[in-house]
Amino acid sequence: MAIVTTSKKACSVNPLKMSQPIGGSFAFMGLRGAMPLLHGSQGCTSFGLTLFVRHFKEAVPMQTTAMSEVATVLGGYENVEQAILNIYNRTKPEIIGINSTGVTETKGDDVEGFIRLIRQKHPQLEKFPLVYVSTPDFKDAFQDGWEKTVARMVEVLVDPIEAGAARDRARVNVLPGCHLTPGDLDELRTILEDFGLKPSFLPDLAGSLDGHIPDEFTPTTIGGIGVDEIATMGQAGWTIAIGAQMRPAAEAMEQKTGVPFRLFERLCGLIPNDEFIAFLSEISGRPVPAKYRRQRGQLADAMLDTHFHIGGRKLAIGAEPDLLFDLSSMLHEMGAEVAVAVTTTASPVLERVKTQEVLIGDLEDLEELAKARDCDLLITHSHGRQAASRLKIPFYRAGFPMFDRLGAGHQLSVGYRGTRDLVFDLANLVVADREANHQPTPDTWRTTDGGLQVVPPQLH
């Protein structure tokens, strides 16, 4: 069992963490016709927006209530009202998703109260979907913002259902954590459909941020799950939640509609996918399609081929809790040693990470510990690039943001196939690093004058 500790530093150096309001906006981006709105100063939105644009290389909708110094002190009712009206009139969205920020939380704006007043004052907004989530910057992290926002979407947007009402057994709600990419969601959609199931993803980033070229240009999201479809999620036979962060949303769904849920904390690795596929077979009443039997064989073979390179590696990983748990567990199962684990926020999965200690800290901690513990594989998001170049060890980019490489939206980790591709990528990194930096020379094993053995390069 890992001990979870928190860094005692007054100064965070090279943050791993990002703020929870933009995690909330990220969740709204998986809804069709959505405009995420941050209630804060314009910088709160513009920093988040830039980060998303750099990650996805797509136009990303996101707006601000543009709080000035004066408005911040006097309260933001007028700014929220104007922002909603402007967005409603100019971009004709299907939903506006509002997250608070540090600025407006420090003042203590009652945004739920604002929204009630705005609905009264503007009858056209009476039934218009407005979802508000409190997400102060000075608490929690990106993943928490997503977690709270999706749970709130369920509470506000899903219609309650009568106890005896008929259910569509083939319908399955999928609540994915923010650590899954649009590519992961597409993979899951294919898998579920191959079992004859009809999935509804909430949120569905694969519909909006998979890079497709839209039929119609809109200033809002260009795809994702519609508010109408969310409303009917209570008719589904099951809810599948992916990542521990999705438990609150799944529980809210069950409470509101009686749809039972199954939480998969991981979908990377052989056994997690065995459990997942067995579950789909069970709820669909169908045998596992031949395709997945073949894919399982391919993954098994990939594990055989790559364990030579991954086994024994000392991993330093920095990621949000669910991604950290998923990837580090898979690599542990492949024979790697999880030597350093740094994360951003508390989570029940952390104590089950296969390591001694999980540190809630920053990338300086990750870099220093990786150096001290002689790690030879680094996994974190793109902000780890400076640490990687100083440590001179293979660096695999995972998580958000990934702004210095292309194709972030399509990187896979779920399913037999996603795991297969991931272990190949990791093993190839190790091989390339060995070829570039650890070639033996005639002097590699020569003893020095003092009779001491020169430390050989790593030749795994």
Place this chain on the structure above:
Amino acid sequence: MSSLSATIQDVFNEPGCGKNANKTEAERKKGCTKQLQPGGAAGGCAFDGAKIALQPFTDVAHLVHGPIACEGNSWDNRGSASSGSDLWRRSFTTDMNETDIVFGGEKRLYKAIKEVIEKYDPPAIFVYQTCVPAMIGDDINAVCKAAATKFGKPVIPVNSPGFVGPKNLGNKLAGEALLEHVIGTEEPDYTTPYDINIIGEYNLSGEFWQIKPLLDELGIRILSCISGDGKYRELAYSHRAKAAMMVCSKAMINVARKMEERYGIPYFEGSFYGIQDSSDSLREIARLLIERGAPAELMDRTEAVIAREEAKAWAAIERFKPRFKDKKVLLITGGVKSWSVVAALQEAGLEIVGTSVKKSTKEDKERIKELMGQDAHMIEDMTPREMYKMLKDARADIMLSGGKSQFVALKAAMPWLDINQERCHGYMGYIGMVKLMEEIEKALYNPMWAHLRRPAPWDDAGVNWQTKAMAQMDAQAAEIAADPALAEAARRAKKICFCKTVDLGSIEDAIAAHGLSTVDGVKDHTNASGGCGACKGRIEDILAAQPAPVLQAAE
């Protein structure tokens, strides 16, 4: 807070700013900031602006006092290049939590400064204020002063919390911090008659190194670059420069002007984008240095270098002429620093659409500036569909613009090139202009476009989204044409002033109601042209088109 608001007022009063001349006393007080529209705003905050302006100082630790959003969401996002320290790329933040909000964050900030000094020992620390600590009353000036005394190291407060205004205000507040706390605090080991400051240059993608070898060759020493590839000590003794070049006027005009006022360092506003501008800037540097005592032969050597470099650049551009024959460029940006980019594009044989100007007389220069200025605003305001139609209507072969419009251009299967700050290639000086031509050629002639424009096998040819979008726009146009009431509404809805969001109808109504006859009159009643002023010409046209009797009757 009072000193911050005084500083902001001071910045708003900047006499060196051309736009200020356009304003009344009352308007000047309000500042250069266009009122941000909730739900319709884009762009960074004042903190962002301050950080952008100062972060290129490479050996300084930049410490952000605030919750995680301000730094955690934004660090390592600029492409400035350093020839030395990489400290500037590391990120330092107090990552304030709930307890700090309740009890105040000053202690944490002080401890953070201590930790940074102990671990990284930088020559100086810049401490950035953000909204939340400003709201709860954290006094960063006092903390910085105490820390500087205690640790014997410059700890510079940069008081520019996000909510005081937009990015360009932050640029200037950053400049004020340098003027107040840094510039003039140290002395250089030696000076030469060839010492200059470069102000407002960030060395993005290392592009300043495309011009620096020429300065080196001429023996011109960059005493301090504010701030690209800059070092703290150079900044501290920058007051000993003989002359200065201000590269990005918007960002740091207050620094250039106040250094002239305080230290007698003359400056000029110039640019190294484009061949002509590069030559002009080199000449101007030489002229100012000679004025300040450098030997007159500097000008001869400068002219020789200019002649050589221009000849090389034009010869290199010659090669592109056959490739660019009959190719049209749609040039849209507020970010092009210089009209001479236009001149170079035209020289290479490209036709510029969207601007109707030919060559580089002074009037043309003003005209291009104006056209590009207003188009930049229009673009920000356009829906992507309208932008697509514009590309289509212009029959352009390539679009050159800032980052914002890129996804629309690319998704329209339109070759596109980034000429704004976020780009990854340097386009500075003579070499840079040739590089720009190379990039245009690569984009234009990529065989991929033809593949992308083919319909999918399951689509009827011509029933892709592009044609659908065009059909919809055409249908709308037809509907409007058929219905006089609609047509009138559409005509009146035409946006005239993009800064203040004023449409034609409102302006016509104001003219009719108050019998206005001048642009200033229109501005007083509708606010139109109260922003960047680029729409003045359009308002003049509207005034001219009004039936004369209306005007007379009212006057």
